[in-house]
Amino acid sequence: MTAGRVVQLCQRRTASCGACCGLYNTHQHGRERVQEELRRRTRALARAEKSVAGFREAAARLAEGAPEPLFPLVRVCPLLGYLDAAETRLGCLAHPLVTGGPDLREAGVYDVVTCEAFLCPSHAFLGEEEADIAEAATGDAILYGLVVTDVPFLRAVLGAVAAEAGARVERRHLDHAPFREALRDLLALKEELEPGSEGLYGAFKPGRDGGDVPRTIDYQALDRRRSPWDQILLCVGADPRSGNDLDLLEAEVRRRLEACAAAWPLASF
Ligand code: SF4
């Protein structure tokens, strides 16, 4: 944990995350399918009685129709949903600030103390400017969580853009809409992986003992040179064994990086 103020990642002004509540733990991680599931929960919980028993009952019904998890041992909480009618923000629908009084998180997949205390590792690694860049570049309830929980991915992307552009990416550069959109497009690779791809979870995969095991791409076995964007490719699970096409993803990384460089803001930014 860093000394000093811990950066606020879960709920930011224009972005919100629900990754640790199991949002992306599904074979069908495409944006529409994820949104559909969030909608289903939000509707059901709006009708549920505002009590632990009422939410437990609703959660049990929701679990019955829920999509298959990608990692069965990682919990998926049905109490995560949309906080606003425009579906711009997601969060815990059992939190007292959302229910308007009772704390109903006991009805979820963890207990209240765990939900209240948990901070994912990104809090220990990301600085305020990196969080700001992730928020400004994604600015929504789906892509932001994928990016902010994968520090190596975010840093690899920003590093690669800096190498192409010849200067470090700063928050102010994202005020230039064409560059912001190009950077979003590059980060959105995370949303476009093959169904069931573990690449959604970054450059690590779950080990047998529950710890993280770093992924590697076996270029030798593939009879090809190491990609200059190896770290980005690792973070999107480009190893062919993960179900993704390495050559296709590498070409996409190149194309989207070039688009970032072409949209790089002029000196006034
Ligand atoms: S995964 Fe991290 S940033 Fe996202 S909601 Fe959980 S603690 Fe917050």
Ligand code: SF4
């Ligand atoms: S009850 Fe806990 S795990 Fe479930 S949505 Fe709320 S914060 Fe997330």
